[in-house]
Amino acid sequence: MPTKQVCPRCGQDWVHPYRFIADGTPFSLCTECDSLWWLGEAVEVAHAKFLDDVVAERLGVEGNPWGDLVWPDVIEPAPDHGA
Numbered sequence: 001m002p003t004k005q006v007c008p009r010c011g012q013d014w015v016h017p018y019r020f021i022a023d024g025t026p027f028s029l030c031t032e033c034d035s036l037w038w039l040g041e042a043v044e045v046a047h048a049k050f051l052d053d054v055v056a057e058r059l060g061v062e063g064n065p066w067g068d069l070v071w072p073d074v075i076e077p078a079p080d081h082g083a
Helices: 051-059
Strands: 015-020 026-030 035-038 075-077
Touching: 035 051
Parallel strands: none
Antiparallel strands: 015 026, 015 075, 026 035
Protein backbone atom coordinates (compact mmCIF):
# COMPACT_ATOMS: atom_id res chain seq x y z
CA MET A 1 0.00 0.00 0.00
CA PRO A 2 1.42 3.42 -0.93
CA THR A 3 2.33 5.71 1.94
CA LYS A 4 0.90 9.20 2.23
CA GLN A 5 3.26 12.04 1.46
CA VAL A 6 2.92 15.60 2.69
CA CYS A 7 3.20 18.18 -0.07
CA PRO A 8 6.82 19.35 -0.19
CA ARG A 9 5.79 22.73 -1.59
CA CYS A 10 3.22 23.90 0.99
CA GLY A 11 3.34 21.29 3.77
CA GLN A 12 -0.42 21.78 4.27
CA ASP A 13 -1.98 18.70 2.63
CA TRP A 14 -1.25 15.21 1.38
CA VAL A 15 -0.30 14.53 -2.23
CA HIS A 16 -3.25 12.72 -3.82
CA PRO A 17 -3.54 10.56 -6.97
CA TYR A 18 -5.56 12.24 -9.74
CA ARG A 19 -6.07 11.78 -13.46
CA PHE A 20 -7.27 13.76 -16.45
CA ILE A 21 -10.78 12.73 -17.44
CA ALA A 22 -10.18 13.14 -21.18
CA ASP A 23 -7.43 10.53 -21.48
CA GLY A 24 -6.82 9.07 -18.02
CA THR A 25 -3.31 10.52 -17.71
CA PRO A 26 -2.33 10.07 -14.05
CA PHE A 27 -0.58 12.63 -11.87
CA SER A 28 -0.16 13.50 -8.21
CA LEU A 29 -1.76 16.66 -6.84
CA CYS A 30 -1.73 18.73 -3.67
CA THR A 31 -5.28 20.04 -3.45
CA GLU A 32 -4.18 22.80 -1.07
CA CYS A 33 -1.61 24.58 -3.25
CA ASP A 34 -2.46 22.96 -6.64
CA SER A 35 1.05 21.59 -7.15
CA LEU A 36 1.21 18.75 -9.67
CA TRP A 37 3.72 16.00 -10.37
CA TRP A 38 3.61 13.56 -13.26
CA LEU A 39 3.61 9.87 -12.41
CA GLY A 40 7.19 8.66 -12.13
CA GLU A 41 8.57 12.08 -11.14
CA ALA A 42 10.05 12.62 -7.72
CA VAL A 43 7.51 14.49 -5.60
CA GLU A 44 9.75 17.37 -4.63
CA VAL A 45 9.66 21.14 -5.01
CA ALA A 46 12.10 21.15 -7.95
CA HIS A 47 9.71 19.04 -10.08
CA ALA A 48 6.42 20.69 -9.06
CA LYS A 49 4.19 22.26 -11.67
CA PHE A 50 1.04 24.30 -11.08
CA LEU A 51 -2.25 22.66 -12.01
CA ASP A 52 -3.54 25.81 -13.75
CA ASP A 53 -0.48 25.93 -16.04
CA VAL A 54 -0.75 22.25 -16.98
CA VAL A 55 -4.51 22.44 -17.60
CA ALA A 56 -4.13 25.60 -19.70
CA GLU A 57 -1.45 23.91 -21.81
CA ARG A 58 -3.54 20.74 -22.27
CA LEU A 59 -6.61 22.79 -23.26
CA GLY A 60 -4.59 25.11 -25.50
CA VAL A 61 -5.58 28.29 -23.68
CA GLU A 62 -3.54 31.14 -22.23
CA GLY A 63 -3.92 32.27 -18.66
CA ASN A 64 -6.67 31.00 -16.38
CA PRO A 65 -8.14 27.81 -17.88
CA TRP A 66 -11.12 27.69 -15.52
CA GLY A 67 -13.42 30.29 -17.15
CA ASP A 68 -16.46 28.04 -17.63
CA LEU A 69 -14.85 24.90 -16.19
CA VAL A 70 -14.48 23.45 -12.71
CA TRP A 71 -12.16 20.68 -11.58
CA PRO A 72 -14.69 17.84 -12.10
CA ASP A 73 -14.92 18.87 -15.77
CA VAL A 74 -11.21 18.21 -16.28
CA ILE A 75 -9.72 16.08 -13.49
CA GLU A 76 -10.86 13.46 -11.01
CA PRO A 77 -9.44 11.59 -8.05
CA ALA A 78 -7.83 8.34 -9.17
CA PRO A 79 -7.22 5.06 -7.41
CA ASP A 80 -3.85 4.99 -5.70
CA HIS A 81 -1.13 4.86 -8.36
CA GLY A 82 0.40 1.86 -6.66
CA ALA A 83 -2.84 -0.09 -6.33
